[in-house]
Amino acid sequence: MSTTKNGPLASVTVRTSVTVLGLGAMGQALAGALLDAGHPTTVWNRSPGKGDPLTARGAVRAASAEEAVRASELTVVCVVDYDAAQAILDPLGEALQGRALVNVTSDTPERSRAAAAWAAERSIAYLDGAVMVPTPLIGSPDALLFYSGSQEAFERYESALKALGGKAAFVGTDPGLAALYDLSLLDFFYGSMSGLVHAYALARADGVKAVDIAPYLSTIVQILPPIAEYTAANIDAGSYPGTQANLGMMAAGVEHILHAAQTRGLDVSHLESIKSVADRAIAKGHGADDWASTYEAVTAES
8 A cells, every 4th residue: 555654545546537428318417427426527419508517517518529529538428319329429430549439329239239340440449338227316326237349448447337327237248239138128118017007007997096006016026026037047948837827827817808908998909919929839839838938939930
C-alpha cells in the first residue's frame, strides 16, 4: 500500500470518461447513473433541449456527436432503433477509432452482428448491450443488462458498465447474443403479460374484479422459478418426464379455458395457438410427457 508521512493513502478509483449518445428516457437514466457513480460524462442528443437536468448535475453537453465521442474513451449509444443508431454512428467511424462503443439499442441478433462488423472494420472495440429493466431501476444493484462482443472491452470497462446496472452479464463473444437473450426473455414477458390481461378479462366477464383475482396470482408466480429451471434442463436434455403433470392432462385444462372464454365472447386467438401447439406435440407422441415436450412442436419444420 502506498503511504505518506501521514499514513496510508486512500485507494484511488479510476473513473472512466463516458459519452452517452441519445437522451430519451433510457439514455437520460444511463447518463444519470454514470454521474451518480462519479464517471465524467458527456452527453449529446440529435434534437436540442434535452439534457438540462444532466448538465445541472455535472454532465458536459457536446455541440456535436463527433465532439461527444472524442471527449471520452467509452461511448454508449441508446436510441430508438438500429437505423437511428447507424445514422448517428456512420459519420463517426474515424472519431471512434481506437475507442470502445457500447450499443444498447434494441434490435435483432442479425443487426447486432452487422453493427459489430462495421465497428471491427474501423478498429472500434464493440459491445452490444440489452437493458432488461425499466428506467427507474437503472443504476441499481439489481438492474440486469446483457453484453456481448468484445470480452476485452467488457473487462476493461466493467466498472462503468456496472454503474449502469449491478447485474452486468457478459454472455459471449458473439455480438448477437445480448440481443438473443433480450428477445428470449421478452418473449416470455410479453406472453405472460398477454396471459395476465386475458385472465383478468375472463374473471371480469362473470363480474369478478381484476383486483379480486390479483392477490391469488402470487401462488402461480412463486412456482415459476423452479419450473423455469427444470423445463430448461429437460429441453436441453431432450427428455420430458411427465410424472407430475402430463401434457395430455394440461391440454385438457387449456380446452376448458378456451371453451369458457369463447362462451363469454372473449378473443381466444392466443389460447387457440397454445392448444394447437399442445395438440401437435401430443400427436407426436408426447401426451404422457410434461409441458416442456411442446418444444418439439414449436421447433418442428412445417
